[in-house]
Amino acid sequence: MKKIIIAVLLIALLTGCSGANAKLSNGNEVIFKTNDKTFTKADLYEAMKSNDYSSIIITKLIDAIAEIEEINLDEVKKEVETSYDEMVEQGYESYIAYYYGGKDTYISQMLSSAILEKLTESYADNNYEDLKKEFAPFKAQIAYFNDEETANKVLEATKANEKTFETLVAENGSSSDATEQIYTDNSDLPVEVKEAISKMNEAGYSDVIISTTYQSSTTTDTTAQTDQTVETNKYYVVNLVNKDVDSFKDEFVELLKTSLLDSTKVINFYLAKHDFKVYDQKTYDLLSKNYEVK
Amino acid sequence: MNYKELIKKYWFVGVVAILFVVFLVVYSKETIKTKEIKVSGLTHDGKDVVYKIGNDKYFYADDLYNELYNLTGNSAAFNSLFQVLLNKEIETTDELKTQAANQVAGILQTYDEETIASAMAQAGYSGVDALQNYCLDSLKYTAYMKKLYTDNYDAYVAPVMEAEAPRNISHILIKVQDVETITNDDGTETYKYNPTQEETDKLNAVLEKLKDSSVSFAEIATEYSDDTSASSGGELGLSMKSTSNFVQPFADAAFALKDGEISGVVETTYGYHIITVTIPTFEELLENNDFLQVLAQYNVNVDAKTLVAKTDEYGIEIVDDNLKKFIDENLLAEQKAEENAEAE
Numbered sequence: 001m002k003k004i005i006i007a008v009l010l011i012a013l014l015t016g017c018s019g020a021n022a023k024l025s026n027g028n029e030v031i032f033k034t035n036d037k038t039f040t041k042a043d044l045y046e047a048m049k050s051n052d053y054s055s056i057i058i059t060k061l062i063d064a065i066a067e068i069e070e071i072n073l074d075e076v077k078k079e080v081e082t083s084y085d086e087m088v089e090q091g092y093e094s095y096i097a098y099y100y101g102g103k104d105t106y107i108s109q110m111l112s113s114a115i116l117e118k119l120t121e122s123y124a125d126n127n128y129e130d131l132k133k134e135f136a137p138f139k140a141q142i143a144y145f146n147d148e149e150t151a152n153k154v155l156e157a158t159k160a161n162e163k164t165f166e167t168l169v170a171e172n173g174s175s176s177d178a179t180e181q182i183y184t185d186n187s188d189l190p191v192e193v194k195e196a197i198s199k200m201n202e203a204g205y206s207d208v209i210i211s212t213t214y215q216s217s218t219t220t221d222t223t224a225q226t227d228q229t230v231e232t233n234k235y236y237v238v239n240l241v242n243k244d245v246d247s248f249k250d251e252f253v254e255l256l257k258t259s260l261l262d263s264t265k266v267i268n269f270y271l272a273k274h275d276f277k278v279y280d281q282k283t284y285d286l287l288s289k290n291y292e293v294k
Numbered sequence: 295m296n297y298k299e300l301i302k303k304y305w306f307v308g309v310v311a312i313l314f315v316v317f318l319v320v321y322s323k324e325t326i327k328t329k330e331i332k333v334s335g336l337t338h339d340g341k342d343v344v345y346k347i348g349n350d351k352y353f354y355a356d357d358l359y360n361e362l363y364n365l366t367g368n369s370a371a372f373n374s375l376f377q378v379l380l381n382k383e384i385e386t387t388d389e390l391k392t393q394a395a396n397q398v399a400g401i402l403q404t405y406d407e408e409t410i411a412s413a414m415a416q417a418g419y420s421g422v423d424a425l426q427n428y429c430l431d432s433l434k435y436t437a438y439m440k441k442l443y444t445d446n447y448d449a450y451v452a453p454v455m456e457a458e459a460p461r462n463i464s465h466i467l468i469k470v471q472d473v474e475t476i477t478n479d480d481g482t483e484t485y486k487y488n489p490t491q492e493e494t495d496k497l498n499a500v501l502e503k504l505k506d507s508s509v510s511f512a513e514i515a516t517e518y519s520d521d522t523s524a525s526s527g528g529e530l531g532l533s534m535k536s537t538s539n540f541v542q543p544f545a546d547a548a549f550a551l552k553d554g555e556i557s558g559v560v561e562t563t564y565g566y567h568i569i570t571v572t573i574p575t576f577e578e579l580l581e582n583n584d585f586l587q588v589l590a591q592y593n594v595n596v597d598a599k600t601l602v603a604k605t606d607e608y609g610i611e612i613v614d615d616n617l618k619k620f621i622d623e624n625l626l627a628e629q630k631a632e633e634n635a636e637a638e
Contacts, residue, residue, distance in 0.1 A: 020335030022342035022355035031371050031614040032378075039374055041359070047370045048362040050420040056361050057345070060353055068348045276347045279336040280355070283344050288331075 019281030054286040058267065059112045065270045066115045069122060076118060080110045117257075120266045124256040127269070132245050135184040135260060137252050138197065139241040142189070143169040143178040144211075144234045151208040151235035158239070159205060165239050180241055182248070182255055193236050206238040268292045368620040372598070375610070375617070377431060379601040382608045384434040384441075394429035401425060435597070440580050442600055443589060451576065454592045458534040459549050460585055461571040465528050466514060467521035468497045470565035485561050497559070497566050504556060504568065511556065511570050520565070532574065532582055544569070599625050 027042030066073060084106060087096060100106040124131065143165070145151040154168045162168070169178040183189065190211035200206060215230045245252055268291055270276075277294050278284040287293045336343040341354045384390075401410060402425075410425060419428045443451050472488035489497075496518060503514045512527025519528050533540070535549055544567055547560045553573040560567040579585045590597075602625050605612060612618050622630070 019332040022335060022344045022358075024355050024359055025341050026356075029614075031617060032375055032610060032612045034378060034382075034611075035609045037378070039371075039378070043374065044367065044371050045355070045359050045362070046420075047374055048359075048366055051366070051415050053358070053362060056358075056365075057353075060357075060361070061345075061347060064347050064351045064353075068351065271347070274348045276345065277336075278333055278345045279342075280344045280358075281333050283358075284331070284333045 019284070020279055021282070022280035049282055052286060053283075054290070057283060057287060058291075061267070061271070061276070062112055062115050062119070065119060065267075065274060068274055069119065069270070071115060071118050071122075073115070076114050077107070077111060080107050080114050083110070116263055116266065119270060120261055120263070121257050123266050123269055124253050124261060128249065128253060131256060131261075132252070135186065135252075135256075137182050137184045137245055137248075137255075138243045139180060139182055139248060140197070141165050141178045141180050141239040141241065142183070142193065142236060143174050143176045144236045145172065145174050146234065148208060148210070148233075148235050151237055155205060155208060155237050158237075165237075180239075182252060184260065186260070190234070190236070193238065196236075197238060197240060200238075200240050200243075203240050203242060206236075206240070209236040209238065210234075211236060264290055368616060371614065371617045372620060375605075375612070376598060376601060378610065379604060379608065380431065380434050380438055383601065383604070384437050386430065386434070390430060390433050390437070393433055394426055397429040397433075398425050401429075436586075438601075439586065439590075439597060442596070443580065444576075447576070450593050450596060451589065454589055457592070458536060458588055460532060460534045460579060460588075461548070461551075461553075461573050463530045463533050463548050464511060464515060464570050464572075465521065465523070465530065465544075465548075466500055466511075466519040466568045467564060468493060468500065468518070468566040469520040473563055473565065475563055483563075485563060487561065493565070500568060501559075532579075532584060534585070534588055537584065537588065595625060602626070 024042055024045055027040060027045065029041045031039045031041060031044055033039065063073075066076075084096070084103060087093070096103070096106050100109060143154070145154070150172050154165075154172050154174075157163065157168050158165045163171075166178045169176065185194070190209075190213075192209050192211045196206050196209045211234045213232050213234070215232065216228070242248060271291065271293070275294075278287065284293055336346065338346075338352050338354075341356055344353045344355055344358050346352050405413075414420065414424050414428060417428060419425075470487050470489045470493050472490075474486040474488070476484050476486060478484060500514060500518050503509055503518075504511070510527075512529070515528025516524055518524075521528070523530055533548070535545075538545060538548075540548065541562045541564075543560055543562050547557045547567075548569050548571060551557060551569065551571045553571065555570065557567075557569040560569060574582075602621055612621070
């Protein structure tokens with residue numbers, strides 16, 4: 001008897017190598033049958049699972065998380081319905097009918113996005129300190145020029161209060177946006193500019209910062225192929241306005257909610273918070289491509 | 295104790311050792327190959343769980359089935375039925391298997407595994423390993439459609455031949471640089487040509503050559519045509535009315551020609567054209583994918599309708615009411631309406 005039990009356990013160990021496959025309760029129900037073959041619900045289930053159904057799972061998860069987090073789903077639905085009414089007033093009813101198949105489908109699809117927005121807001125509000133460290137935001141005006149002389153001229157004129165920094169930037173042929181805005185560690189700025197800002201402890205103007213980029217190109221004539229590397233310098237001037245994030249906390253949190261936080265990060269947070277676990281191998285494989293799954 | 299007695303006494307140890315080694319090999323291969331984590335299963339309330347979140351939120355396999363079924367259930371079930379019917383209708387011959395294997399080799403050389411797996415999934419097949427089955431099923435489908443069209447030429451093909459006038463078109467183009475397009479009051483366009491002497495001479499030379507029966511149209515096109523098709527004897531390939539994008543005067547002339555006929559001088563905004571056509575046989579057209587696609591556009595769902603009508607013949611019983619309803623409403627509605635009308 002002992003030997004049989006051990007043998008069965010070993011065989012089970014072998015089959016366990018392939019990962020769990022969550023089965024239907026009524027998988028044996030027949031869809032159609034031939035003389036030698038039966039196609040069941042279990043077969044249909046496997047056929048449908050051969051496609052990528054991760055979006056279905058994520059939608060259901062968002063609903064579940066919203067319930068756990070006690071988000072007022074009725075209120076969210078009302079907001080979505082209001083936005084639908086506004087779209088209709090603006091003449092988009094036929095557009096919605098064509099692209100979404102009608103009001104009900106539109107609301108169903110928009111609801112998931114709306115709930116995720118609420119979760120993002122909640123996440124930003126409740127994780128401010130961690131996000132502050134992660135993004136290291138600061139307020140600044142940043143402009144660049146094509147030559148060092150112009151950059152220095154603008155810098156000197158700004159310091160002498162001749163005109164505002166924005167006006168001088170515009171007047172001296174720069175195409176950069178010198179309005180005051182919040183930048184973060186993730187902002188698209190050259191490494192040299194980020195390094196210079198990290199060393200600035202007080203508000204004020206930087207020295208001119210030189211950023212060099214290299215672009216490779218290949219030219220071909222009738223006889224040979226020539227590789228060229230073109231070096232381009234840009235000359236940056238930074239007006240650091242404020243590094244004290246707490247003094248512009250509301251603006252930073254608003255930016256987090258509207259653009260800085262991506263949905264995957266937010267969903268991952270709530271999956272970890274609520275001990276999300278998967279018990280089906282195919283589902284695990286699909287979700288783990290983009291999400292942190294246990 | 296001799297070795298036979300040793301084996302008799304300790305046989306079970308040997309079995310355990312072998313199974314353990316097999317386990318190590320399989321597990322290592324799986325892990326190395328996929329670098330994936332293998333999840334364990336969970337049952338709750340007697341049902342298999344897909345995921346759990348929070349203290350008490352379970353999503354069961356039954357729930358996932360319902361969600362997937364709402365989106366694709368009927369079409370997925372029908373596709374499986376269709377495949378069974380197709381396999382009954384078209385035998386899996388060694389020739390088809392070899393053709394499929396050759397297709398697989400070609401695909402594997404051209405595309406990476408991820409791209410192939412994604413395309414397989416969209417077609418309802420799971421993973422790269424199903425590629426042979428996918429290619430075989432595609433070849434069987436093509437074989438079925440060719441047989442269907444051949445056996446039902448009058449019903450499914452003749453109207454398309456009439457409407458589309460498929461033909462292989464060749465032409466010789468003499469470009470005229472100075473062409474003025476005049477839009478008439480009725481919206482039509484006419485052209486005012488100001489050809490150079492060289493352009494006129496070239497056209498006349500072509501017209502003279504065409505009178506010489508020892509010289510083929512293709513040879514004249516290669517020598518004189520200003521179009522890029524000159525290198526292939528002026529051939530533009532198979533054209534059909536709905537899919538060609540020729541300018542109107544060219545299309546009007548080309549689709550009016552009989553088999554082997556050569557047009558007069560056709561004037562378009564590009565210059566002067568001389569056009570000829572050859573009308574392919576139906577057997578030749580069946581080997582052309584563009585033609586098969588046009589046939590399919592004219593005969594919507596004829597593949598599904600004709601196969602599903604054979605369920606009784608092949609002893610297939612559809613048990614699921616949803617699938618029956620799907621077939622009745624989408625494929626058999628017209629046929630049933632006709633039968634009802636005849637009965638009345």
